[in-house]
Ligand SMILES: Nc1ncnc2c1ncn2[C@@H]1O[C@H](COP(=O)(O)OP(=O)(O)O)[C@@H](O)[C@H]1O
């Protein structure tokens with residue numbers, strides 16, 4: 001049985017060196033260590049170029065580290081086969097990106113159902129769950145709309161539902177509000193906070209914006225590929241009472 005204090009993501013002295021076509025090496029992460037427990041809501045914060053996307057890509061096993069080790073859901077990533085990695089990405093991890101990444105010729109609900117094609121969970125139960133999630137994010141009347149018929153905020157809410165449709169253990173969101181106006185950004189962040197609370201989904205988002213980071217319960221600050229500080233904060237609901 002999973003206990004609440006179980007570590008779900010562990011980085012141990014993780015390094016990432018990118019080498020460009022002309023052989024020039026760039027150290028994007030220079031020995032990063034932290035642990036994230038099941039059910040946490042963490043913001044990885046830092047200025048542009050600090051290494052946030054690299055951290056999230058490594059967490060999502062979209063890329064591999066050049067040093068150190070990463071353990072996701074109890075498994076050491078560099079010891080996993082390609083098929084095990086694919087299964088981890090498809091079943092246990094949901095991704096949300098700054099640019100929504102919806103398929104333009106599919107409707108909102110078809111976009112949401114895409115991950116269930118891979119996970120082979122696309123029965124009527126999955127469809128009714130998807131419709132329920134779409135209603136919960138306020139898009140119950142937009143199921144048949146194409147992405148270009150939706151606002152940025154609506155597209156990102158579709159992307160969040162798509163990331164949740166396989167009921168992942170971990171939701172990774174890389175600058176999810178980077179392209180949104182304040183009102184739409186708050187709507188998306190409130191959905192993430194609710195998902196974290198109601199489903200217990202572990203959420204890691206990246207942002208350069210302190211006003212976005214405040215929605216998380218814990219912040220990890222990164223600069224030039226190194227963690228500079230960490231802070232935990234009381235729940236937003238508690239801070240409002242101050
Ligand atoms: N594929 C790559 N090849 C070379 N350098 C890269 C590559 N991806 C990222 N970098 C560099 O690594 C650093 C960290 O990038 P990134 O993780 O995208 O930062 P952030 O998301 O915080 O803006 C940046 O200086 C960036 O230019």
Ligand SMILES: [Mg+2]
Nearest residue numbers: 052053054175
């Ligand atoms: Mg980035």
